[in-house]
Amino acid sequence: MKSDVILLGHGSGGRLSHQLLDDLIIPTLSGVTPQEQNDAALLSVGGARLAFTTDSYVVDPIFFPGGDIGDLAINGTVNDLAMSGARPVAISVGLILEEGLPVADLQRILQSMNRAADAAGVQIVTGDTKVVPRGKADKIFINTAGIGVVERAYEISGSGARVGDKVLLNGTIGDHGMAVLASREGLELSSDIQSDSAPLNGLIAALLDALGDSVHALRDPTRGGVATTLKEIVQQSAVDISLEEAAIPVLPTVRGACNILGLDPMFVANEGKLLAIVAPEVAGQALQVMQGHPAGAAAAIIGEVTGEEAGKLYMRTAIGGRRAIEMLAGEQLPRIC
C-alpha cells in the first residue's frame, strides 16, 4: 500500500481499488487469489451449487433520474449473481440510516427496493437496520447480499474469454454515471439523461438458454465502466481485446455531457449493462437474442478477443488508429453506486 490512509480513489473500482484488494483485503481475509475474483463466489453448500455476493451502496444523491439507491441496491446484487450464471433467489438488506433521515424518503426507497425485487423475481428474506447520529453517515447506506442457485452444468466467469471470441454489449454506456452526476451537480445540460438501473437476470437467462456454454464470460460494467471491466477480463483470461470505437453505443446527451466535463464514457458506471464474450460462431445469434430483449434493444458487437499480448485492451478508433486502454488510478466519479 503506497498510502498510509484510505483515499477516495480506493473506492473507484479502478487501479487503486484493485491495489487495495490485491495487496491488503484479499490476502488478509482469505486464501482467494486475485484471479478468482468474480462478481459472485461459487459455493457448494448442503449439496446445492450456490452463488453468493454482496455490495454496499453509498450513491449521492440517493434519488436521481431513472432510479434511486433502493432499486440500485437490488439490481446490482441481482446482476452480480446473474453474471455468474446463477438464478438469483434471495436477498438480504442491511440499512445504515443517518439520524434525521425523513421517514418519507426511507419509505420511497423501500418501495423502490420492493418493486425492483418483484421485477427481478427475487425475494428479500432478511435484513438489519442501524441508525448512526447525525453527521456520522450520509442519509442512507444500503448493503445487499444475494444468494443464487447455479442450475447450469458449466461455470461462467471472467476467465473464460478465448482468442477469436466476440465482445457484445447490450446497450448505451455511461447513462447511470452521468444521470447521477448531473443530478448531484444540478447540471441542466443533461436533465434528460436517465440511469439505466435494471435487472439483467432475464436477459442472461435468455442468452444462456439459447447459447449455453458458448457464452464464455459475462460481467456488468458498473464502477469503472466498460474499460475497467474489460481490463479485468483480459487480465483474468490472459488474453487481449480490441474494441471498435465506432461500434460502442453512447447516447448523444451522455457524450455531450462527458465532453463538457472531460470524462470518458468508457470509464463511466452503468447499472443495467452487461458485457458478454461469446464464441464467434454464435455472435450473430447472441446479438439477436439481446436485441429481442427489452434490456438489450441497443445491443452491439463492440470488439473481439485477440491473443497477441496477454492482458491488453485496445481501442481501434474510427480513423484507423489503435491505442491501449489502462485502468484509471483513482476516482473519476466518486459515490456513483
Next chain:
Amino acid sequence: MKSDVILLGHGSGGRLSHQLLDDLIIPTLSGVTPQEQNDAALLSVGGARLAFTTDSYVVDPIFFPGGDIGDLAINGTVNDLAMSGARPVAISVGLILEEGLPVADLQRILQSMNRAADAAGVQIVTGDTKVVPRGKADKIFINTAGIGVVERAYEISGSGARVGDKVLLNGTIGDHGMAVLASREGLELSSDIQSDSAPLNGLIAALLDALGDSVHALRDPTRGGVATTLKEIVQQSAVDISLEEAAIPVLPTVRGACNILGLDPMFVANEGKLLAIVAPEVAGQALQVMQGHPAGAAAAIIGEVTGEEAGKLYMRTAIGGRRAIEMLAGEQLPRIC
C-alpha cells in the same frame, strides 16, 4: 410511524426499532410477518436447507477492550446463523470506509476478522469495498451476511418456547455494552471490563448434539440485551417468562459501572451470550453441557416459561417481589454494535 424523521432510538433494538420494522420496513419489503422474525431466514435453495442472515456494524469506538468492529462483525453473523440451528459456512464482507481511515487500522480490523472466521470455522468468500468522503461516514462500517446449512430435522426459532420450559443463559450479561461504553467515554472505573465478543456455534452444536429437539428456542441477546430478547421470545411464542433476578450472572465491575451510569444490565448488549429455552427434563443436562464448554463456564438457569398471560416478561426479585419488564422505547446505548 409517529416520527417524520429517523431517530437514534430506531436503531436501539428496542420498542422504536420494532415499530420501524413492523410498521414500515417489513410490510414494504416483503410478505414476512413480524412473528416470523428470527435471527436468520430459513430457505430451501437448490435442494439445500439454508439459513441466511445479515448485520451491519457501526460500533463506536472501532477498537475496544476484548474486541473490535472486525471480530464483532464475524461473530455476530456466525451467532445469528447458529441461533437458527444452522452450521455457519460462508460469510460476505461489505466495507464502507471513510476517506482518511489509517490503512493500519483497516489492516488490524481485517486481521481480526480473519482470526474470528478461523475460530468459528467459517470462510469469508466474497466482499465489496466502498469509500465515502471525509465526514460522510465514521471511520468504518462493516456489513456481514452469512449462509449456514441446516442439517438437523427440526427447526429452532423464537416461537418454540413452551410452558414449563427452563431459560438458560451461558454467562454474565452486559460485558460487551459496558466495555464499549467505557472505552468510548474514557471511563476509568471499568477499565477491566472486556467485551464478550465470541462465536457461539460450537456451544450450540454441543447443545443440539446432546439435547436435540428438546432445545425449543435459541437467541443471542445483543442490541437491547437479555430483557429485549426475552420480550421478543415471549411475544413470538405467546407465553410468559419469569426470571429469577438473583440467578442472572453479572460481573461486579459491570454492575458497578451500570449503577454509576444509571443503566440496567438487562438492557445492555452482549456479543457472546445465548439464551436457550429447553424442556424442563433436560435443563440440568443443558446446564452441564454449557458449563463444560469454554463459552459457557458461568452458565445458569435464570428462569422458566409460564403460561398465565401471553407475551409477558417478569422478574422475581431477591426479596420476593415480581415486576413486569417492558422493552425500552429508545436508545440506552447508541452504536454498541
